[in-house]
Amino acid sequence: MTSQHRPTDPVQQRRRPSGRRPARRTRRSTAARSLCVVAAVGVALAGCSTDAPSPSGSSGSSGSTSDGSAPGSATSTSGVRVTGAPAPLATLVSKVYAGGDLTHTSSPSAAAALKARKSVSGPVTATAKIGSWMGTPVAVVTAGDDVTLAVGPTWKVVGGWWPSLGVTKPSLGGGPRWVLAIGSDARKGQPLERTRADVLQVIGIDGKGGGGVMGMARDLWVPLSTGGKGKINSAMVAGGPKAQVSTVKQVTGLPVKGYVVLGFTGFKKIVDEQGGIPIVIPKTVVASHAKNMVIKAGAQTLSGAQALAYARERKTLPDGDFGRSRHQGEVILAAAVKAKLAGPIAIPAALTSFSKVGKSNLTAEQILTFTAGLHQLSPLKVGRGVAKGAFGWAGKQSIVILGAEARSLFAEFRDGNLS
Known part of the structure; x- marks a missing residue:
């Protein structure tokens, strides 16, 4: 495949000649330039709140904890x-x-990273925030520039970074790593995990400060892990999120670790709880499916309803579902940028918020180290793309046929970086 003319919009996906992988070139997205650009699942995944409500009960940052003691201030010898x-x-x-x-x-990787650490000679003042991931206590402890990630209820260190102790590299489960963010099409009364996947976004990190967000056009006609061929977003109907992940893995060749899935109502709730999503909208969008809600171009903070309308609109976009997938990637990048500004101390509250309305098969250790990894990303080393294809027909269904352009994008993402 030959290189295509680079689009005037710097956040558009770049194509590379096959057969060689040139040196990385920074993809300066709108998010990187403005420090504020946008999806549903990405909001909670990034952990972007500076003032989200404190979780309550055993997993909260106030009240009693999972071991029955009250969190307070403790000084050791x-x-x-x-x-x-x-x-x-x-x-x-x-x-x-x-x-x-x-x-x-400690986890094996964290223990290895801390093995050669230096002990401190003076006093250390640290702050802990505690939350919950699918019922398991999680904690982020900060001390200056140091961050310690821990999982309960029998507390163990699972990752972090400790420059004050002479630990030169973060311990965050290695890389590259990928997670599939799924937006469920479930309406009221329908099962969240057994309806079509309205949003399919693969979020990757390379473990070196870079990453990417890759949207999957929902009409891609592919082999399904549940058998036969169909639109890629139908795998969840037949086999749940695990089948959806398996389908994405076999189509892309990426060893996606697991999934997070959220519905429309949960999405809006989380966005509003997190104080909205700061974003720069490149072009005014009229959301036809949301009573013609107008999302104007320019810098703004989207409410949950506005963010959902922006992430779901396709009929009024010139490139239809491809444009919608691009918007969803913008939402996730905006959430990651907001998370970067809030700092990792906001992660526990955000994971708690997600756990109330979403589903996932990721363990507390996996999600905690992955989300903390998002805080290590450089905005100039994060790119995005959309897996596209030519339009076609399967019987009476309009479909998207997977082609060389999408396969080139999959190959580009094998190191966890799309910049």
């Missing part, structure tokens, strides 16, 4: 003071800084 943590978590954080043995209280 090593001079490490942790605010907002139950005693067992405070003790664990103290071991991180005092040089204690973490073999049995």
Whole structure:
């Protein structure tokens, strides 16, 4: 495939000649230039709230914790003071800084990263925020530029970064890694995980500060993991989110780790709870499916209803479903940029919010290290694209036929980076 003329919009997908992979060139998206550009699942996945409501109960940042103790301020004999943590978590954080043995209280990758750490000579003041992921307690503890990620209820360190201890690289589960963000088409009374996938976005990180968001046109005609061929978004109807992930994996060749899935109502709720999505809309959109709601061009903060209308509109777009998928990618990038500004301390509250309305097969360790990895991304090293194809017909169905252009995009994303 030969290179195509580069579009005037710098966030449009770049194509590369097959047979070689040229040196990376920065894709300066609208998000990167303005520090504010937009999908549903990405809002919670990125953990972008600076003032989301505190989770309550055993997973909350206030009240009793999962071990029955009240989070407060604890100072160990090593001079490490942790605010907002139950005693067992405070003790664990103290071991991180005092040089204690973490073999049995850390994941293998975190233990390896911390093995050669230096212990601190002076006092350490740390702040913990606690949340919940699908019923499992999660925590982010910050101390200056250091971040410790922990999972309960028997607390263990699963990742983080510790420049004050001489640890040169973050420990975030390695890379590259991919997660499939699914927006369910479920209406009231319908099962969230057994309806069509209205949104299919593959979010990737390369483990080196780069990443990408790749939209899958929902009318792509592909082999389904549940058998036969069909539109790619129909896999979830027959086999649930796991079948949807399997289908995306076999089509793209990317070893997607798992999924997060959210419905329309949950999407709007999370966006509103997170205070909206700051974004720069490149061109005014009239959402025909939402009573002709107008989303004007320019910098603004979208409410949940506005963000949903922007992410779902296709009929009034010149490139239809491809344009809609592009908008969804913009939403996710905007959420990631907002997350970068809020800092990793906002992750627990955001994961708690998602857990109330969404579904996932990712473990607490997987989601915590993945979302923290989004905070390590450089906006100038994150790109996006849409898997497109030619239009065709399967019986009376209008479909999109997978072609060389989409396969080139899949190959480009194999390192977790689309910049």
